[in-house]
Amino acid sequence: xxxxxxxxTLTGEREIFQPIDPERVTMYVCGPTVYNLAHIGxxxxxxxxxxxxxxxxxxxxxVIYARNITDIDDKIINxxxxxxxxxxxxxxxxxDKYREDVAALNTLTPDLEPHATDNxxxxxxxxxxxxxxxxxxxxxxHVLFAVESMPGYGxxxxxKLEDMLAGARVEVADYxxxxxDFVLWKPSAADEPGWDSPWGRGRPGWHLxxxxxxxxxxxxxxxxxxxxxxxIFPHHENERAQSCCxxxxxxxxxxxxxxxxxxxxxxxxxxxxxVRTIRDLLSSYHGEVLRFALLSAHYRSPLNFSQELxxxxxxxxxxxxxxxxxxxxxxxxxINVTDCxxxxxxxxxxxTPESIAALHAASKALNKxxxxxxxxxxxxxxxCGTALGILQVDPEVWFTGGGDNDLSAxxxxxxxxxxxxxxxxxxxxxxxxxxxELIAAGIVLEDSPEGTIWRRA
RNA sequence: GGCUCGGUGGCAGAGUGGUGAUGCAGCGGAUUGCAAAUCCGUAUACAGCGGUUCGAUUCCGCUCCGAGCCUCCA
Numbered sequence: 001x002x003x004x005x006x007x008x009t010l011t012g013e014r015e016i017f018q019p020i021d022p023e024r025v026t027m028y029v030c031g032p033t034v035y036n037l038a039h040i041g042x043x044x045x046x047x048x049x050x051x052x053x054x055x056x057x058x059x060x061x062x063v064i065y066a067r068n069i070t071d072i073d074d075k076i077i078n079x080x081x082x083x084x085x086x087x088x089x090x091x092x093x094x095x096d097k098y099r100e101d102v103a104a105l106n107t108l109t110p111d112l113e114p115h116a117t118d119n120x121x122x123x124x125x126x127x128x129x130x131x132x133x134x135x136x137x138x139x140x141x142h143v144l145f146a147v148e149s150m151p152g153y154g155x156x157x158x159x160k161l162e163d164m165l166a167g168a169r170v171e172v173a174d175y176x177x178x179x180x181d182f183v184l185w186k187p188s189a190a191d192e193p194g195w196d197s198p199w200g201r202g203r204p205g206w207h208l209x210x211x212x213x214x215x216x217x218x219x220x221x222x223x224x225x226x227x228x229x230x231x232i233f234p235h236h237e238n239e240r241a242q243s244c245c246x247x248x249x250x251x252x253x254x255x256x257x258x259x260x261x262x263x264x265x266x267x268x269x270x271x272x273x274x275v276r277t278i279r280d281l282l283s284s285y286h287g288e289v290l291r292f293a294l295l296s297a298h299y300r301s302p303l304n305f306s307q308e309l310x311x312x313x314x315x316x317x318x319x320x321x322x323x324x325x326x327x328x329x330x331x332x333x334x335i336n337v338t339d340c341x342x343x344x345x346x347x348x349x350x351x352t353p354e355s356i357a358a359l360h361a362a363s364k365a366l367n368k369x370x371x372x373x374x375x376x377x378x379x380x381x382x383x384c385g386t387a388l389g390i391l392q393v394d395p396e397v398w399f400t401g402g403g404d405n406d407l408s409a410x411x412x413x414x415x416x417x418x419x420x421x422x423x424x425x426x427x428x429x430x431x432x433x434x435x436x437e438l439i440a441a442g443i444v445l446e447d448s449p450e451g452t453i454w455r456r457a
Numbered sequence: 458g459g460c461u462c463g464g465u466g467g468c469a470g471a472g473u474g475g476u477g478a479u480g481c482a483g484c485g486g487a488u489u490g491c492a493a494a495u496c497c498g499u500a501u502a503c504a505g506c507g508g509u510u511c512g513a514u515u516c517c518g519c520u521c522c523g524a525g526c527c528u529c530c531a
Contacts, residue, residue, distance in 0.1 A: 012461090030531080038531090045531050075529075159460055159527075182528065206529085228531030238528085259462090260531070262524090269530090296480090297470065301463085302524070312469070312481055319480090322494065353471045357479035367495060428490055435492075446493050
């Protein structure tokens with residue numbers, strides 16, 4: 001078996017991936033809090049870990065990929081109040097939309113999609129364990145995790161308790177023994193959602209669900225835990241503290257975190273008004289364009305999202321589809337994904353830019369291939385596309401689909417026929433006039449010895 | 458202030474102790490009635506200053522600049 005290398009946040013090193021059980025690889029990725037539409041920044045981890053999921057599935061017989069839905073959270077409570085809706089109406093609506101949006105990015109559906117509200121007993125059980133073990137304490141209706149009770153607290157994010165105190169700029173609740181103690185369980189007011197617990201009616205703190213659901217659905221320890229790098233602290237640090245103290249063991253073997261998406265060089269934020277939702281972008285761009293754009297930089301590097309990025313992603317995909325379209329009559333040879341030139345780069349810490357370079361090479365090889373080599377070259381390009389989760393559309397549809405409100409295919413075909421006749425009569429003025437009109441309408445013509453094809457620009 | 462990560466050609470973006478990826482844009486060709494697409498060729502880079510080395514963009518140190526996290530956040 002070929003080796004997969006991953007950069008582990010815990011060690012800071014690029015390590016060879018060795019699963020706990022090669023027959024059952026487990027990966028958990030932090031999913032959405034469902035209170036609004038997912039934006040393009042949310043899409044990056046989804047696509048990145050979809051890539052990792054795909055690679056793992058090629059390498060191992062069984063992979064269990066879980067991505068949670070956080071459907072109880074103060075942000076959801078607030079959204080429900082603002083909209084005058086029930087909390088589960090809000091969470092259901094946005095969970096559904098989230099699934100639709102990320103499916104459009106050619107991401108495979110996770111094997112498990114645990115919901116926080118379905119796992120409250122497991123969270124209460126976890127909290128009780130932590131109290132019993134001396135790692136947590138009830139105070140003022142809350143239950144808090146005592147960070148000083150864990151010797152290695154801070155190891156994941158590379159910080160020490162004393163350092164964090166120096167930087168503390170938030171008012172510390174007086175019921176906390178240590179400023180770094182975090183909430184496991186908190187009380188709910190009468191108008192807030194809550195569940196009965198040994199500490200009264202309340203709801204879980206943010207970090208609790210992932211620890212409890214990983215244990216409940218995947219086991220004491222998992223191979224990979226992923227998410228955006230902003231989650232390293234406090235979320236994953238605290239998850240790790242909960243799980244290690246309650247269940248022992250190492251909890252997670254490989255922590256993998258992706259960098260942010262910036263918008264035109266600035267951080268994406270509501271106050272800057274530069275948040276772009278996946279849904280909005282999908283109205284202008286095919287999901288493959290967004291996916292390709294998100295994969296164009298290495299996952300651990302910041303990605304600057306811009307018009308230029310989208311345009312270049314679109315034109316790159318157009319190039320690949322053009323190569324396929326020009327060989328539409330060629331039956332592709334079957335080539336395993338693991339045998340394609342784009343796959344090796346993915347084994348090296350998901351080096352998608354290098355993988356894309358291989359894709360370009362495969363595309364060029366197909367364009368240059370002599371007849372005897374076309375089947376193999378086409379199969380190679382398709383396998384590379386599959387490795388990256390792109391090129392899943394019929395090329396003809398890619399170029400001529402959509403644009404329902406513009407010129408219809410029939411009208412375009414008639415104009416092309418008229419131009420063909422004009423050219424046959426050497427009436428190039430008329431032929432060029434037709435072509436110019438079509439260009440003005442967003443239709444580009446390409447002549448070849450076999451005839452004229454068209455595409456929407 | 459503490460911690461972490463970066464600064465590569467016009468732009469995007471990999472990688473490497475010694476033959477300077479890849480894409481877009483540019484330039485020159487082939488092809489085309491002219492284009493488009495495709496193919497061929499080609500210029501431009503490794504923030505700065507030291508150090509290690511036969512040799513550094515790649516390792517080490519310092520400086521400058523930028524980004525992120527420090528208990529809402531992909």
